[in-house]
Amino acid sequence: MKKVFSLIATAALTASMLVGCSSGSTATATAATSTAAAAASTAATTATNSDLADKKVGVCIYQFSDNFMTLFRNELKSYLVSQGFTESNIEIVDGANDQATQTNQIQNFITEGVDVMIVNPVNSSSAATITDMVTEAGIPLVYINREPDADEESRWKTDNMSVCYVGADAKQSGTFQGEIIADLGLDAIDMNKNGKIDYVMIEGDPENIDAQYRTEYSVKALTDAGFEVNCLDDQVGNWQQEQAATLVANSLTQYGNDVEVVFCNNDAMALGALQSITSAGRTVGKDIYLVGVDALSDALEDVIAGTMTGTVFNDHIAQSHSAADAAINFVEGKTNDYYIGCDYVKVTKDNAQSVLDSVK
Numbered sequence: 001m002k003k004v005f006s007l008i009a010t011a012a013l014t015a016s017m018l019v020g021c022s023s024g025s026t027a028t029a030t031a032a033t034s035t036a037a038a039a040a041s042t043a044a045t046t047a048t049n050s051d052l053a054d055k056k057v058g059v060c061i062y063q064f065s066d067n068f069m070t071l072f073r074n075e076l077k078s079y080l081v082s083q084g085f086t087e088s089n090i091e092i093v094d095g096a097n098d099q100a101t102q103t104n105q106i107q108n109f110i111t112e113g114v115d116v117m118i119v120n121p122v123n124s125s126s127a128a129t130i131t132d133m134v135t136e137a138g139i140p141l142v143y144i145n146r147e148p149d150a151d152e153e154s155r156w157k158t159d160n161m162s163v164c165y166v167g168a169d170a171k172q173s174g175t176f177q178g179e180i181i182a183d184l185g186l187d188a189i190d191m192n193k194n195g196k197i198d199y200v201m202i203e204g205d206p207e208n209i210d211a212q213y214r215t216e217y218s219v220k221a222l223t224d225a226g227f228e229v230n231c232l233d234d235q236v237g238n239w240q241q242e243q244a245a246t247l248v249a250n251s252l253t254q255y256g257n258d259v260e261v262v263f264c265n266n267d268a269m270a271l272g273a274l275q276s277i278t279s280a281g282r283t284v285g286k287d288i289y290l291v292g293v294d295a296l297s298d299a300l301e302d303v304i305a306g307t308m309t310g311t312v313f314n315d316h317i318a319q320s321h322s323a324a325d326a327a328i329n330f331v332e333g334k335t336n337d338y339y340i341g342c343d344y345v346k347v348t349k350d351n352a353q354s355v356l357d358s359v360k
């Protein structure tokens, strides 16, 4: 587990990088608002709490095969144990990307009488149903990674529910992707000299707010910076490497050298895109640019090597720790803010090694 060391190491990246999650204005849970505070508060809570040893936590993950959620769930489990939960009392289940399967798993956790649930919904649109099931059983609930919509979140407050969301603002990750490209300057990017940035977009699951906002805000950052853009192709790769590899191979066959930038909503898909870029005889940094999100170790290695232009660190460490802290607060009868947000970090060749060191 990386916990304290990782946060401190990440804190050392640069002064401008805020890492950690913070509650909103009426902070009652994780009030870490700076790297230093995040590191200090994590250090302060490292002592295990014996009262948690007999508490049960049910964790629902939308799909175990997702690379990012695998990092997230492994870190979540280690951190829960470090905080005092017994390993056998932490049950983590695979929703297999099927809402009906996940809903059954939630029902089983209710029957088992878990003390708290942490849920990464298969479909965010099922959140209202999930919230009703879990809260009617008197069990507090922490949503992670896939944010329910504004109507759903606002009723947690109105109805005074023990429910909260821990995650990052997808708009920020999209903006960072666009800025990484914008910072290269039009001369470097516009290789076909049509005065525009010609790009291909590979989207995650379309129901997911992360996919929607990353798609929108990466392009918005370019137009905000004054560039003209031209979308050559926009396809759904469902967060998966193989699907993205096929889609990008097709785009490169169809549009050839006109493809100047490939935006992928996550790194798994960027790694797939890179396979096809290489197979097509193209070279990232020379005749094409490629960005992802997550900062998976493989992607960071590529950024360091120059075979990926950049990525955005989706801080699974801060997010999983904050989700666990929120769950512990609920178990201890305390409240949480309804929204606990974490910062993304822009990653280019300049800081990729530091980020890699911090997640290792």
Ligand code: BGC
Pocket (backbone or CB within 6 Å): 066, 067, 068, 069, 145, 146, 204, 208, 210, 239, 265, 266, 267, 268, 293, 294, 314
């Ligand atoms: C990550 C993706 C992941 C998705 C799962 C996103 O925040 O960037 O890699 O597949 O969450 O919901």
